[in-house]
Amino acid sequence: MSRKELLSKxxxxxxxxxxxxxxxxRCKLGVFTQPDGSAYLxxxxxxxxxxxxxxxxxxxxRSKAQHDAAIINCQFSMAVFSTGERKKxxxxxxxxxxxxxxxxxxxxxxxxxxxxxxxxxxxYVEVLHADGGVFPACVNAATLALIDAGIPLKEYVCACTxxxxxxxxxxxxxxxxxxxxxxxxxTVVALPMSAKIVHxxxxxxxxxxxxxxxxxxxxxxxxxxxxxxxxxxxQHVKDIGSSTGWSQTNRxx
Amino acid sequence: MLQEIHIRxxxxxxxxxxAINQRVPKIFTPGEIISEQQEFMRGHGTYEEDIxxxxxxxxxxxxxxxxxxxxxLKSRYNxxxxxxxxxxxxxxxxxxxxxxxxxxxxxxLLLSSVNLPGGELRRRSxxxxxxxxxxxxxxxxxxxxxQNVFSDGSLSLHTRSFxxxxxxxxxxxxxxxSLIKRSKTHxxxxxxxxxxxLGNNGFVWISPTMVNQExxxxxxxxxxxxxxxRGTRETIGRLRNCILALAQSNVMLFDTSILYAYEESLKYNxxxxxxxxxxxxxAILTQHKLNLSEYS
Numbered sequence: 001m002s003r004k005e006l007l008s009k010x011x012x013x014x015x016x017x018x019x020x021x022x023x024x025x026r027c028k029l030g031v032f033t034q035p036d037g038s039a040y041l042x043x044x045x046x047x048x049x050x051x052x053x054x055x056x057x058x059x060x061x062r063s064k065a066q067h068d069a070a071i072i073n074c075q076f077s078m079a080v081f082s083t084g085e086r087k088k089x090x091x092x093x094x095x096x097x098x099x100x101x102x103x104x105x106x107x108x109x110x111x112x113x114x115x116x117x118x119x120x121x122x123x124y125v126e127v128l129h130a131d132g133g134v135f136p137a138c139v140n141a142a143t144l145a146l147i148d149a150g151i152p153l154k155e156y157v158c159a160c161t162x163x164x165x166x167x168x169x170x171x172x173x174x175x176x177x178x179x180x181x182x183x184x185x186x187t188v189v190a191l192p193m194s195a196k197i198v199h200x201x202x203x204x205x206x207x208x209x210x211x212x213x214x215x216x217x218x219x220x221x222x223x224x225x226x227x228x229x230x231x232x233x234x235q236h237v238k239d240i241g242s243s244t245g246w247s248q249t250n251r252x253x
Numbered sequence: 254m255l256q257e258i259h260i261r262x263x264x265x266x267x268x269x270x271x272a273i274n275q276r277v278p279k280i281f282t283p284g285e286i287i288s289e290q291q292e293f294m295r296g297h298g299t300y301e302e303d304i305x306x307x308x309x310x311x312x313x314x315x316x317x318x319x320x321x322x323x324x325x326l327k328s329r330y331n332x333x334x335x336x337x338x339x340x341x342x343x344x345x346x347x348x349x350x351x352x353x354x355x356x357x358x359x360x361x362l363l364l365s366s367v368n369l370p371g372g373e374l375r376r377r378s379x380x381x382x383x384x385x386x387x388x389x390x391x392x393x394x395x396x397x398x399x400q401n402v403f404s405d406g407s408l409s410l411h412t413r414s415f416x417x418x419x420x421x422x423x424x425x426x427x428x429x430x431s432l433i434k435r436s437k438t439h440x441x442x443x444x445x446x447x448x449x450x451l452g453n454n455g456f457v458w459i460s461p462t463m464v465n466q467e468x469x470x471x472x473x474x475x476x477x478x479x480x481x482x483r484g485t486r487e488t489i490g491r492l493r494n495c496i497l498a499l500a501q502s503n504v505m506l507f508d509t510s511i512l513y514a515y516e517e518s519l520k521y522n523x524x525x526x527x528x529x530x531x532x533x534x535x536a537i538l539t540q541h542k543l544n545l546s547e548y549s
Contacts, residue, residue, distance in 0.1 A: 057359045150328030152309035155284025193284045237280045240326045243503040
């Protein structure tokens with residue numbers, strides 16, 4: 001069997017995408033009625049659910065509450081059936097704790113926590129199907145859920161991965177197959193409108209000369225994702241607004 | 254026992270929105286620039302960065318003279334003085350109760366702002382403080398009115414009227430606060446033998462209509478001995494399912510819409526109303542009826 005290549009000679013990847021092409025993103029807001037905000041996001045085969053509760057009174061020990069800002073509580077978990085191998089993952093294992101902390105950092109950069117003193121915002125993310133780029137999908141889903149909950153954000157916070165194929169060409173939005181084939185994966189969380197990087201992580205080393213190329217592609221990926229999410233949010237607001245009749249607004253104009 | 258079980262794929266779910274108003278105002282999303290001029294004032298849902306005024310939530314613009322705010326279509330309950338709310342006691346403290354009202358922070362109900370049994374105006378003695386848990390304990394449901402909004406956004410409630418007080422037998426359900434239509438009264442005695450309290454905070458209370466109003470002293474008595482007849486209970490269950498159906502399709506909740514939904518739902522039995530198809534059907538028919546009555 002021939003050695004699999006990340007990028008073929010004609011510039012196509014294993015799944016038929018081009019190097020700078022994202023996987024298909026489909027998402028939906030307001031999937032639950034119990035939480036204040038919720039979202040479902042599919043990025044390729046990676047499927048993620050996010051739910052946001054709050055801002056509400058800090059529960060369980062008032063000591064955590066802050067007098068000048070809300071606290072954000074993130075919890076990441078993976079369903080037992082989300083990966084190829086069925087595995088029970090106890091809550092609070094090392095990997096999910098790490099992702100929870102990273103998610104917390106990413107959201108803290110965007111949420112205007114200073115508006116809600118003494119309160120708490122809970123963000124729960126559940127991975128239903130893991131197929132590469134789990135953390136970026138979680139960030140994107142959490143952003144949508146926060147917007148659905150009507151929590152003020154400075155702007156969208158989006159995440160994207162990028163990699164380097166054949167030691168030369170940058171690729172965006174890495175799937176699980178490409179992750180396992182090898183190649184370094186760079187994960188970037190950014191505020192796409194102001195082009196600020198919130199969080200950056202690399203799985204392997206590559207030469208510094210390649211970094212600008214890969215980083216720019218990842219940032220471009222974040223911008224593209226933001227445009228997709230923005231469309232969905234607008235459509236959602238339009239749907240809700242037209243069925244409630246844009247209530248409580250002064251409709252004179 | 255034979256029971257029907259319905260399983261559906263999420264894909265096949267009917268998600269068509271009930272558009273009634275075709276004119277769509279401009280929608281703003283977080284980070285979008287609203288204005289480049291500095292002459293405007295920053296309201297809720299906006300923030301200033303550099304020289305720009307930007308939106309921080311997804312919603313529509315509301316402008317009062319120079320004050321611009323963006324209202325999200327869904328958010329936690331933002332209390333206003335005079336709102337009717339339904340809430341649940343979470344804590345009993347010195348001279349006050351803490352009430353969960355779906356607000357950003359727990360609301361307060363002071364011992365001095367409730368009607369105590371035996372006389373309108375009397376001093377709150379130390380004895381009353383010891384008796385607080387007898388009046389209202391953790392988990393009890395109350396209806397109340399917002400008396401004041403504190404600077405940190407928490408609410409102070411009062412129950413100084415016969416309308417308000419402890420709720421006894423009935424059903425509570427939660428919907429998004431944005432779906433409750435503001436109106437003169439939020440207490441409705443429906444002609445079908447049930448009463449509905451549409452709390453501004455999105456908590457809805459459905460109970461059998463009181464027969465003799467004199468019994469209702471707006472205090473802290475709970476009559477749990479009285480057995481509600483089966484018919485009334487079915488009506489309450491049907492009303493609950495109707496309200497859920499309307500909420501699912503984002504139809505505004507007020508007395509007329511609930512009554513219309515109730516009438517439209519009569520062709521289903523109560524349990525069938527929980528099927529997605531029936532819920533959508535009831536919501537569409539109700540919306541249609543509302544439109545007709547609006548234009549006639």
